[in-house]
Amino acid sequence: MDADVIVIGAGVAGLVTADRLAAAGRRVLVLEARDRVGGRTLTVPVPGFPGHVVDQGGQWAGPGQDLLYKELARFGLETYPQQYGGGAALVLFRGRARRYTGRIPKLDPLTLADVGQTQLRFDRLARTVDLAAPWRTPRAGELDGQTFESWLRRVCWTERGRDFFRTACEAVFATVPANLSLLHALFYAASGTSLEHLITTTGGAQQDRVAAGMGTLAVRLAAQLGDRIRLDSPVRAITQDADGVRVRTDDAEFAASRVVVAVPPTLAGRIAYRPAMPPRRDQLTQRVPHGGIIKCHAVYAEPFWRADGLSAECASDRGPVKVAFDATPPGEGSPGILLAFLDGPESLRLGELPYEQRREEVLRSLARYVGPQAMDAVAFLERDWNAEEWTRGCYGAHLPPGAWTQVGAALREPVGRLHWAGTETAERWCGYIDGAISSGERAAAEILAA
Amino acid sequence: MDADVIVIGAGVAGLVTADRLAAAGRRVLVLEARDRVGGRTLTVPVPGFPGHVVDQGGQWAGPGQDLLYKELARFGLETYPQQYGGGAALVLFRGRARRYTGRIPKLDPLTLADVGQTQLRFDRLARTVDLAAPWRTPRAGELDGQTFESWLRRVCWTERGRDFFRTACEAVFATVPANLSLLHALFYAASGTSLEHLITTTGGAQQDRVAAGMGTLAVRLAAQLGDRIRLDSPVRAITQDADGVRVRTDDAEFAASRVVVAVPPTLAGRIAYRPAMPPRRDQLTQRVPHGGIIKCHAVYAEPFWRADGLSAECASDRGPVKVAFDATPPGEGSPGILLAFLDGPESLRLGELPYEQRREEVLRSLARYVGPQAMDAVAFLERDWNAEEWTRGCYGAHLPPGAWTQVGAALREPVGRLHWAGTETAERWCGYIDGAISSGERAAAEILAA
Numbered sequence: 001m002d003a004d005v006i007v008i009g010a011g012v013a014g015l016v017t018a019d020r021l022a023a024a025g026r027r028v029l030v031l032e033a034r035d036r037v038g039g040r041t042l043t044v045p046v047p048g049f050p051g052h053v054v055d056q057g058g059q060w061a062g063p064g065q066d067l068l069y070k071e072l073a074r075f076g077l078e079t080y081p082q083q084y085g086g087g088a089a090l091v092l093f094r095g096r097a098r099r100y101t102g103r104i105p106k107l108d109p110l111t112l113a114d115v116g117q118t119q120l121r122f123d124r125l126a127r128t129v130d131l132a133a134p135w136r137t138p139r140a141g142e143l144d145g146q147t148f149e150s151w152l153r154r155v156c157w158t159e160r161g162r163d164f165f166r167t168a169c170e171a172v173f174a175t176v177p178a179n180l181s182l183l184h185a186l187f188y189a190a191s192g193t194s195l196e197h198l199i200t201t202t203g204g205a206q207q208d209r210v211a212a213g214m215g216t217l218a219v220r221l222a223a224q225l226g227d228r229i230r231l232d233s234p235v236r237a238i239t240q241d242a243d244g245v246r247v248r249t250d251d252a253e254f255a256a257s258r259v260v261v262a263v264p265p266t267l268a269g270r271i272a273y274r275p276a277m278p279p280r281r282d283q284l285t286q287r288v289p290h291g292g293i294i295k296c297h298a299v300y301a302e303p304f305w306r307a308d309g310l311s312a313e314c315a316s317d318r319g320p321v322k323v324a325f326d327a328t329p330p331g332e333g334s335p336g337i338l339l340a341f342l343d344g345p346e347s348l349r350l351g352e353l354p355y356e357q358r359r360e361e362v363l364r365s366l367a368r369y370v371g372p373q374a375m376d377a378v379a380f381l382e383r384d385w386n387a388e389e390w391t392r393g394c395y396g397a398h399l400p401p402g403a404w405t406q407v408g409a410a411l412r413e414p415v416g417r418l419h420w421a422g423t424e425t426a427e428r429w430c431g432y433i434d435g436a437i438s439s440g441e442r443a444a445a446e447i448l449a450a
Numbered sequence: 451m452d453a454d455v456i457v458i459g460a461g462v463a464g465l466v467t468a469d470r471l472a473a474a475g476r477r478v479l480v481l482e483a484r485d486r487v488g489g490r491t492l493t494v495p496v497p498g499f500p501g502h503v504v505d506q507g508g509q510w511a512g513p514g515q516d517l518l519y520k521e522l523a524r525f526g527l528e529t530y531p532q533q534y535g536g537g538a539a540l541v542l543f544r545g546r547a548r549r550y551t552g553r554i555p556k557l558d559p560l561t562l563a564d565v566g567q568t569q570l571r572f573d574r575l576a577r578t579v580d581l582a583a584p585w586r587t588p589r590a591g592e593l594d595g596q597t598f599e600s601w602l603r604r605v606c607w608t609e610r611g612r613d614f615f616r617t618a619c620e621a622v623f624a625t626v627p628a629n630l631s632l633l634h635a636l637f638y639a640a641s642g643t644s645l646e647h648l649i650t651t652t653g654g655a656q657q658d659r660v661a662a663g664m665g666t667l668a669v670r671l672a673a674q675l676g677d678r679i680r681l682d683s684p685v686r687a688i689t690q691d692a693d694g695v696r697v698r699t700d701d702a703e704f705a706a707s708r709v710v711v712a713v714p715p716t717l718a719g720r721i722a723y724r725p726a727m728p729p730r731r732d733q734l735t736q737r738v739p740h741g742g743i744i745k746c747h748a749v750y751a752e753p754f755w756r757a758d759g760l761s762a763e764c765a766s767d768r769g770p771v772k773v774a775f776d777a778t779p780p781g782e783g784s785p786g787i788l789l790a791f792l793d794g795p796e797s798l799r800l801g802e803l804p805y806e807q808r809r810e811e812v813l814r815s816l817a818r819y820v821g822p823q824a825m826d827a828v829a830f831l832e833r834d835w836n837a838e839e840w841t842r843g844c845y846g847a848h849l850p851p852g853a854w855t856q857v858g859a860a861l862r863e864p865v866g867r868l869h870w871a872g873t874e875t876a877e878r879w880c881g882y883i884d885g886a887i888s889s890g891e892r893a894a895a896e897i898l899a900a
Contacts (some may be wrong), residue, residue, distance in 0.1 A: 144630035178595035279836035289736035386729035
């Protein structure tokens with residue numbers, strides 16, 4: 001045996017799994033396909049501004065994410081508010097820009113009323129979801145038999161209202177409502193408190209940033225694990241029998257008593273298993289596609305929008321950048337940075353454009369929010385998560401109609417000596433870093449109990 | 451170079467690709483994961499009845515499938531009518547069994563009227579589909595943003611009518627309407643003429659059987675190709691560059707100028723590509739799950755139902771066997787055989803039962819149709835396609851909401867030196883053997899033109 005437990009994937013879920021197992025005295029080995037740890041979190045330096053960083057992956061912490069705050073505190077990683085720079089948010093709907101402060105975007109009264117009644121009905125339904133077993137939710141078959149888009153068309157009266165939710169959906173799920181089972185949309189919102197919570201900055205899921213970058217959390221976790229992590233080791237095959245498990249990479253094979261697969265289910269489906277996965281588990285992995293994200297950062301000498309009273313928190317019904325934020329780091333000598341999301345199916349089109357053209361489209365889109373100065377970026381960073389071989393889309397998986405009720409139980413259920421971790425398997429904060437942590441703790445607990 | 455072209459998969463699509471390329475003078479190599487050819491077609495002997503066979507995979511030919519009839523004729527494979535034994539069909543709805551002849555199942559007048567108006571509206575919509583590019587269909591976004599189930603709930607007035615379509619959907623797609631994009635359901639029906647055509651025996655897609663078994667077609671095609679086919683060779687990785695393509699199996703590597711991947715897209719997504727697939731193609735392979743099928747044959751000394759005036763063509767709103775057929779081979783000394791489909795999500799549950807219990811459930815279900823003699827099977831055959839590692843569900847892929855309009859174009863579009871075949875890529879008879887043939891001819895033509 002090379003280890004008691006092999007963990008596949010050194011994202012936050014895999015690292016937490018390994019950390020908890022190591023703390024309990026188990027010998028662990030973490031196999032990571034990439035040449036780095038962190039998975040869907042990644043902090044990079046800002047070119048030209050030494051000492052300053054941006055997060056090209058998951059970056060926020062917010063109320064209710066107790067596990068994440070605890071893990072950050074463990075490593076002394078300080079947070080600061082997303083909105084520390086102050087200023088008004090901006091909504092650009094039907095070509096008209098309006099500033100607002102507080103939680104409620106400035107839309108016309110009819111649209112606002114419509115958004116309000118729709119959100120009320122959505123959150124009321126979301127509260128009925130059985131988070132531990134969404135397929136046991138009352139009327140699960142009916143909720144899972146329709147798309148979130150179909151529900152919006154039925155419940156939301158105005159096209160403007162529907163467009164508000166479409167933008168919100170892209171911001172939260174990185175995909176359009178047409179792709180989502182209504183049950184999944186409800187589950188996901190309830191898993192993260194409520195839809196409103198998920199689209200809110202202060203007091204919601206985008207409340208806090210990490211000064212050193214969220215990607216640092218994985219780096220610190222990895223430092224504790226030291227040489228128990230093997231990079232550049234994509235797992236190709238897993239063979240299990242009564243005696244144990246053998247895990248094969250391109251150039252080596254490792255044996256252990258148990259394995260935790262801590263990669264998203266769609267990627268887990270690409271590993272060759274011996275014996276082959278049972279039908280239900282295999283079908284699940286055929287039905288958990290990822291959303292699409294290209295995360296861009298436009299860097300300026302200073303956060304010029306603040307002088308104009310803007311927070312750079314922006315949303316629009318039109319792309320390519322439908323949602324933007326201030327990504328200016330705190331502290332002296334910091335550049336001004338705008339964070340622009342290209343998300344959903346449109347991110348596929350934009351990813352196929354030449355770099356210069358995409359940069360141009362993004363900056364022009366930002367200029368709609370903060371003015372023509374947005375064109376004068378001194379640096380431009382982008383990360384196309386759709387093109388990352390070991391993620392293949394972001395933020396995470398969504399379940400299309402029918403999947404939760406037919407094969408959802410296979411998300412977490414161990415298969416022999418194989419256990420599953422990853423934020424997609426979380427009950428609370430599914431799709432978020434907090435969910436990755438709880439999934440790792442759950443998988444570790446399963447193994448310690450076995 | 452080991453060949454000009456490597457074809458991955460020796461199902462009908464792959465074999466036809468190789469056959470056409472070989473006929474054009476190209477050196478081909480076919481790599482097949484299984485220890486047999488035929489993919490989703492497979493003919494097996496009936497135990498205890500030497501010389502008689504049943505098809506555990508695709509088995510029918512019908513009007514409009516000109517390519518299939520031509521290919522069968524080429525090898526002298528004779529067909530005979532599904533309904534050669536005569537007798538009345540049976541519909542068992544809401545617990546009440548009724549016999550009928552002709553095309554229209556005997557339902558109560560209100561349900562029939564409702565089924566009629568729904569079918570009319572469905573076929574009218576289906577005729578608007580752009581078969582070559584479903585994403586260019588008028589109102590494609592709207593049609594692709596909802597499930598077939600949502601549409602049924604809106605358009606079909608009665609719960610009985612909806613249950614009729616749910617059973618029809620399971621029979622045609624091997625999955626429930628909740629899983630299907632409406633656009634996909636429309637495309638698939640139009641691709642195979644019409645929904646009515648697809649559920650019809652005489653004059654429709656289940657009109658003819660092959661005397662020697664449909665699986666024989668692949669065997670004959672393979673015989674022509676001889677040692678150009680390598681069995682037991684699952685492809686794990688494909689690397690392409692300016693000079694050519696290298697294909698790696700577990701124990702060997704082969705080089706060629708081009709490759710045709712002739713396996714279903716969800717399985718194609720499990721191959722490791724160098725360079726990695728472009729995001730759109732990768733996302734497609736995340737979103738093309740298979741339906742579920744366990745195909746069972748119950749064997750009797752004789753086709754006892756014929757004495758009772760029954761054809762054994764049966765359908766019900768209740769499972770586990772919702773659809774059954776006569777599978778009695780023609781000729782002297784033949785046993786009587788009933789074909790029972792276990793399909794859709796229920797096939798996952800049934801596949802998890804012990805063999806004896808499943809056999810019992812199937813026979814009891816058949817007894818509802820043809821009487822208690824159904825319990826006295828002298829042999830029972832089953833093939834769980836969900837458990838087959840190199841198919842992982844049947845009959846084929848279905849597209850959930852959003853997939854056609856967002857990533858559908860990647861189904862057929864070559865990626866460098868890689869081309870795609872398989873019935874899922876067919877415009878006409880998508881999901882059928884005829885579609886597999888046309889896809890192979892198209893892929894071969896692409897390569898000959900390149």
